[in-house]
Structures are given as C-alpha cells and as structure tokens.
C-alpha cells in the first residue's frame with residue numbers, strides 16, 4: 001500500500017498509510033479500538049478500496065484487476081464473516097463453500113476432492129469430529145478454528161486473521177497461539193497477517209508489526225523495532241512496561 005487514505009463521510013479511517021508485506025514475513029497488526037485495523041485488512045482482502053493512494057496485492061493492482069479472481073488467493077477469517085454464516089450451516093459446508101466464495105450452501109455441486117480437503121482442514125484445526133455439527137452449536141473457540149479452516153480452503157497465498165483469539169479462554173488462546181506458531185513455521189503455508197489487541201496473542205515466530213492509531217501508522221517493521229515500550233505506549237496512549245520472555249512471548253502492563 002502506498003500513501004493510502006480512506007474516508008467515509010467526514011471520518012478519515014486511514015490516513016496516508018504505506019505498508020509493504022513480503023513473502024516469508026509474518027505480520028501482526030495492532031492498535032487500539034477504532035485505530036483502523038479492520039479497515040486496513042479489508043483493503044488487503046479486496047473488500048474495500050482506498051479513497052486515495054495505490055494498492056497492489058499479490059502483484060495485482062487494485063482497481064485494475066477483477067477482485068473475484070484475486071479473492072481465492074486471500075484467506076480471510078473475521079467476525080464480520082462469522083456474522084454472515086447461516087446458523088444452520090454445517091462445518092463441512094462452511095469450509096467447502098470457501099472454494100466458491102460464498103457462505104451458505106445452496107445449489108453448488110462440490111467435487112469429492114473439495115469435500116475431502118474440507119475434512120482434512122477441520123482435522124488439522126482440531127475439530128475433525130465436527131464436520132456435521134451446525135455452526136451455531138459451536139463454542140467460540142471452535143468457531144474460530146472453523147473460520148481459519150475455511151480461510152485455508154482455497155490454499156491461499158495470503159492468510160488474514162482478524163482477531164482470531166477474541167473471546168477465547170486462556171487454554172483456547174494458548175492452543176491457538178501454538179497452532180499459529182506451527183502454521184508460521186511451515187514454509188508452504190500462506191503469508192499470515194494477524195490482527196490482535198493483545199501482545200500475549202503474538203506467536204513467537206511472527207516477524208513484523210504494523211501499529212496504528214487513529215488511522216495513522218505509529219510504527220511498522222520488524223517486531224524488535226516496531227513493538228517496543230515506546231511505540232505501544234504511544235499507540236495506546238498509556239505508559240506501558242513491555243517484556244518478551246525467552247520463548248519469544250510478549251507481555252504488557254500499565255506502568256504503576
């Protein structure tokens with residue numbers, strides 16, 4: 001993204017944001033509520049267009065490409081998507097419909113390989129026995145896993161996860177962090193972009209961070225320089241103590 005601004009009415013949601021993500025990097029997007037994180041990743045997922053500035057995704061220039069051709073290469077898991085899933089949808093269908101860019105199975109005919117891949121992904125994300133369960137009957141943690149399995153269905157090059165740990169209990173969060181750490185260490189896995197509010201949710205092998213506040217970039221780059229006491233305190237307007245343990249996990253507390 002080069003000098004991207006997005007306005008809605010009088011509101012400036014993103015203000016002159018530039019961002020460069022390379023294959024092999026693993027990004028965290030952080031910032032307080034309303035900072036513009038979802039807006040940023042909606043652009044990255046071709047769900048929104050900037051008012052000003054240029055965007056190229058996987059080598060294609062936004063505005064000069066049919067986004068429906070590009071979308072299968074971009075896996076997306078978000079709360080907005082979860083809200084669009086019909087409650088009676090089975091997990092198997094939730095995952096397999098990603099191959100067709102829809103939620104809610106209607107009259108599409110699926111190939112046996114698609115169904116097999118959906119089952120494999122559910123197994124990979126720890127919900128193998130749940131293929132015929134209805135989405136509305138799942139716990140929050142199971143829903144999050146199902147949405148990530150769906151995001152992986154098209155074998156995307158880019159994987160965007162918007163707050164996948166929101167609403168999970170401690171064990172659920174830690175299991176998810178472990179799964180994301182494993183995913184990030186797979187050289188054939190898609191380039192991940194993880195939106196989060198909490199440094200504790202950052203998998204230790206993620207490499208870069210984009211820190212936003214009020215639509216502007218506070219810091220962007222390698223974790224060591226972009227996620228520091230100074231940058232996080234500035235982004236959240238709160239003096240923070242930030243530390244990283246020997247395993248690479250972050251924690252943050254308000255200074256007393």
Ligand SMILES: Nc1ncnc2c1ncn2[C@@H]1O[C@H](COP(=O)(O)OP(=O)(O)OP(=O)(O)O)[C@@H](O)[C@H]1O
Pocket residue numbers: 008009011012013031032033034035036037038039040
């Ligand atoms: N359609 C819209 N019209 C006007 N303002 C909007 C619109 N959509 C979002 N906003 C505003 O833009 C700002 C950024 O929203 P966004 O959802 O990108 O933030 P966020 O960082 O993802 O927040 P959160 O952490 O709370 O999910 C917010 O102040 C929001 O109220």
